[in-house]
Amino acid sequence: MDISGYKIRPSKHFILTWMRKWDINIDSLKNIIENSYKFDKVGKNKYKSYTKSKGSSKKLIFIKDDEHKEIFIITGAERK
Numbered sequence: 001m002d003i004s005g006y007k008i009r010p011s012k013h014f015i016l017t018w019m020r021k022w023d024i025n026i027d028s029l030k031n032i033i034e035n036s037y038k039f040d041k042v043g044k045n046k047y048k049s050y051t052k053s054k055g056s057s058k059k060l061i062f063i064k065d066d067e068h069k070e071i072f073i074i075t076g077a078e079r080k
Contacts, residue, residue, distance in 0.1 A: 001049070003033055003071060006064070010073040018076035022058070029073065032058065056080045 008026050010019060019025075024032070036049035042061075049060045059077040064070075 001033065001036070001039055001047075001064075003030065003064075005069055007070045008033075008073065009070055011075070014073050014075055018078075022076075022078075029060075032060065033062070033071070036060075 008029050010026075010029065019029075022028075032051050032053075033049055036051045038050040040048040040050075042048055045063050045065060047062055047064060049062070051058045051060075057079045059079075060073055061075050061077075062071050062073045065072065
């Protein structure tokens with residue numbers, strides 16, 4: 001998925017839970033989305049992306065707003 005030129009905006013819930021747990025920043029989020037091995041479109045603008053790293057699988061649920069060039073990350077999940 002090409003997200004160049006898009007602003008990444010995580011939700012407060014995502015910042016306080018998953019970003020802390022995974023010890024990542026906005027640039028890392030952009031890399032996670034760009035390097036995902038699978039994308040599922042689950043709504044008009046809602047996506048799930050799946051990434052493998054360091055022996056675990058991470059899932060991000062986000063909304064891609066093409067009009068405002070913004071990606072709003074709702075939540076995440078992890079499987080070991």
